[in-house]
Amino acid sequence: MPNASNGDRNPTSGANGRSQRVRIRDVARAAGAAQSTVSNAINGTGNVDPHTRDRILEVAAELGYVPNRNARSLRTDRAGMLGIVLSTRSEAGEVANVSYNLRLAGGASRAAFRRQNALTLLPPVRTPEEAAHLVPDGVILADIELDDPARAAFDVIGVPIVTIESDPGNPHESYWVGADTPTNTRTGLDHLMATGAKTIAYMGTDSTGTWSAQSATAYRAWCEERGVEPIAITVPRTQTVGECAEVLRELLEREPRPDAIFALTEKIAVTVVQQLGDLNLSVPRDIRVLSGSDGDRAAQALPSISAIDLHPEEVGAAAVALLAELIEGLDTERPRIIRATLNARESTTGRVTR
Amino acid sequence: MPNASNGDRNPTSGANGRSQRVRIRDVARAAGAAQSTVSNAINGTGNVDPHTRDRILEVAAELGYVPNRNARSLRTDRAGMLGIVLSTRSEAGEVANVSYNLRLAGGASRAAFRRQNALTLLPPVRTPEEAAHLVPDGVILADIELDDPARAAFDVIGVPIVTIESDPGNPHESYWVGADTPTNTRTGLDHLMATGAKTIAYMGTDSTGTWSAQSATAYRAWCEERGVEPIAITVPRTQTVGECAEVLRELLEREPRPDAIFALTEKIAVTVVQQLGDLNLSVPRDIRVLSGSDGDRAAQALPSISAIDLHPEEVGAAAVALLAELIEGLDTERPRIIRATLNARESTTGRVTR
DNA sequence: AAATATTCGCGAATCGTTTTTTGCTCCGGT
DNA sequence: ACCGGAGCAAAAAACGATTCGCGAATATTT
Secondary structure, three states, X not given: OOOOOOOOOOOOOOOOXXXXXXXXXXXXXXXXXXXXXXXXXXXXOOOOOHHHHHHHXXXXXXXXXXXXXXXXXXXXXXXXXXXXXXXXOOOOOOOOOHHHHHHHHHHHHHHHHHOOOEEEEEOOOOOHHHHHHOOOOEEEEOOOOOOOHHHHHHHHOOOOEEEEOOOOOOOOOOOEEEEOHHHHHHXXXXXHHHOOOOOEEEEEEOOOOHHHHHHHHHHHHHHHHOOOOOEEEEEOOOOOHHHHHHHHHHHHOOOOOOOEEEEOOHHHHHHHHHHHHHOOOOOOOOOEEEEOXXXXXXXXXXXXXXXXXXXXXXXXXXXXXXHHHHHHOOOOOOOEEEOOEEEOOHHHHOOOOO | OOXXXXXXXXXXXXXXXXXXXXXXXXXXXXXXXXXXXXXXXXHOOOOOOHHHHHHXXXXXXXXXXXXXXXXXXXXXXXXXXXXEEXXXXXXXXXXXXXXXXXXXXXXXXXXXXXXXXXXEEEOOOOOHHHHXXXXXXXXXEOOOOOOOHHHHHHHHOOOXXXXXXXXXXXXXXXXXXXXXXHHHHHHHHHHHHHOOOOOEEEEEEOOOOHHHHHHHHHHHHHHHHOOOOOEEEEEOOOOOHXXXXXXXXXXXXXXXXXXXXXXXXXXXXXXXXXXXXXXOOOOOOOOEEEEOXXXXXXXXXXXXXXXXXXXXXXXXXXXXXXXXXXXXXXXXXXXXEEOOXXXXXXXXHOOOOO
């Protein structure tokens, strides 16, 4: 009984268990029209007189008619369902870049919902067989890496794909949404320089994804333009605090000692800031730190960490939009680039902004 | 062309665009049986001779038959789709407790997938009208609070509901999965005491959810049993580092000064540890800190923070299982309690465990 | 005014399953 | 010998929408 409100108007509770919502034929009967006309009126298809269309819509609204998705799906061969794979690689299921991914998924979910689509969270799919049972109309692959098994799996069963950032294994594929990483990296580096940095080091990950690769490349290019030697180091994905500390110590022994660090991920940035505090180095006075991705952790660190906000919600929404257009067969603008913004915080400016 | 592999065997590419996978009638023809028999063989329903069943299954496998979900859904009135709402409250879309929620969703996703179901990520749903368009077979409501609009919305349209933690508005409803919060809280408090704490303060949130409420209650009960005065303070959900610092400073001026803090969330715990470092108090020597929920942030903090691991993946998986049984109409054991474990780290033991 | 388009709406077919109904065969009991 | 039931398989009827083809009514052109 706590599952309350089983009143008369409850749309489910058929004796046979089938949901007893209003069907199109009920609307047709009530409006004195044919099913096909009701269908056309609702979907805006075919030729229906504006007057009758309005009448039908009114009746439909009054009756609370909601089309049965399953019937519609069968007829139109569309599931009304998009998939998103947040992480292909992690076996244990932990998803890296937690904050980014959750915001990405949230943005995509809302965008899909607005389009009357469901966004389903797919576990790491590796084979076509796995993918064949749950066939979405299209799929978004986040965090795609070189030779991604998920891409292959969905390609084989013919499911349209949009990736977050370009697929490093298919550089000519244009159906992706992402950031202008080279520009963003430069923006970050410029910001560090503008706050007084002379020697900027780069700490990235060993990911084979495009974001990571392009960031590192942009960093080197930026250094080359200025005739300075790049100082780029890589932190293994499975970094522990200890490893990171070691890498950092090495970095600080260089001559001249870097006075700024561009940390690709929030996780690296937070660890770096912690370690620097431990080594009695002042942030930002001695060393400035900037994170290549923003989120809770960067914002909440002490000192708070300046970061590039990649606007993952917008990326997710754009991915859904592009995917929908790909499914429709529309030939729209692509790739879609979401402009990032720089959130300057204490780790570079030395005071709380805002 | 990068969307490769449009060979002959590509299952989609019908001239009319309809997916041209093998249908049940193809299997029937190839096996020399009726559609109904194939259906029965595959679903293990009805009476079919074991011999013919095997033959049919063999043929089906050979042809690579995969049932059309849309047709099946129409016939059975099951969408094969479960929904999960991660956060009802946040308007802007930011989900609190990021790490917990993402792990929860991941666990649920895998469990659903194993059952050939899709787990769809639903945006905060507030009205029945919003909920009516995408009707899942059942829905998981995480982070449910008092008078949750999502519960009401899904109740009205008759969608079965399982909540994460019990619904504070429906205390007699038993379809929920969660932790044994009273026990977990005590475990944490006992651990703090075992590591030498005498005066333990509690910092929780202003959430109206069950987890928060039960934690606070358990804390007070624990104090009462020991005849000590509880020191419980609440951090507003929208806490900034500044506010938290202020609250903490007050806390530390009490007489006697607390020598341990039970912080309900990772976020609070991390902030507390940072602030304590800033105030030149040693963790854990002067003050021990324990987080009521575990995740990346607690593990990676400096010093690393001991925390109660609520095993959100298991919670998600159990929620899917319970929801599936609720949908089936099975009367199984409930609620489902997932046992938590304590991860002792530097913030209480003063050394790296493991 | 006749011929020809065009608009509008209806009925029926269809999507690919599952489920119900029907039918056949075989067997044991009276 | 006949009946009843069990076992198996085929045929047919759903499920609820969309879409196709066609005719009737109306508008437009010759």
